[in-house]
Amino acid sequence: MDMTEHLIYEPPKSAAFGHSPRRRDPLAAWEASLQFLARHTHGAFRENTRTESVGSLGYGGEKMTFPSLQRAEQLFGQPVESDNHWYRWNLSPLQLPAAVELFFQAHKSHRKTASSFSFYPVFDFRWLGVPDNAIAGSSLGFVIDDYQGIFLQPEFVFPFAWNDLQHREWLSGVLADSPFRPKEQYFKRAIPTKTRNRYRTLKLPPGWIGAA
Structure with a gap:
């Protein structure tokens, strides 16, 4: 290069x-x-978009008002990992439209007191x-x-x-x-x-x- x-x-x-x-x-x-x-x-979305959802009991036992985890499991299958209240998937570019649709549903529907669904394309x-x-x-x-x-x-x-x-x-x-x-x-x-092997800004x- x-x-x-x-x-x-x-x-x-x-x-x-x-x-x-x-x-x-x-x-x-x-x-x-x-x-x-x-x-x-001209380009493309990366593979393995990190996607996360919170379980039905939220962060500290509060009941979430939108079933993000259940919807995400219906769309993307079983999560690849979980960490306390978070459940995670790695999505392909072909799955991003479904993630976008789920985001809009969750954004409009729940009380917006805490995050319940997020992804990072x-x-x-x-x-x-x-x-x-x-x-x-x-x-x-x-x-x-x-x-x-x-x-x-x-x-x-x-x-x-x-x-x-x-x-x-x-x-x-x-x-x-x-x-x-x-x-x-x-x-x-x-x-x-000077060595022309990297850049400085x-x-x-x-x-x-x-x-x-």
Whole structure:
């Protein structure tokens, strides 16, 4: 793989839970995310999406108001593991639509006093509209929880330097269409080290993204 300077979008560890979507309604946020990926990327969801459900007695003996565990077992079979109140599955991409439907049912139906169903799909991709084959690909992860809603976890790699004006219009269009509001301070330069076996990152000057 070529080692060349490029632009990355890398939220700090303090923002690890993810970005809130622009669309507050979870269904609208999910659909907007899929539309963004369809317009600007080509890729696929990862195998073995971690999926979790809480049993009928909840966390501390409280009765859950939506039967997430029973519904999940009907859809996905017996869990592959359990840990106290949590039951877990690893889903294939073909099973994700059923998980999404269960999420929306649980999100609408229970009292929302605690999580009862959650899953964490990740979409790996390359960008459309720019040459994107010389460096590592990008991903968009999701935290989908019937209590918290939907959060987005981007790890974006742009195959050009931060000051490459040739692709600035394309970049501006992608960011404007993003299902979350990107934060300028999370963009960084990725520069090969002198040994050219890894990258180091550098902060960018304020206002760089609007500079012509």
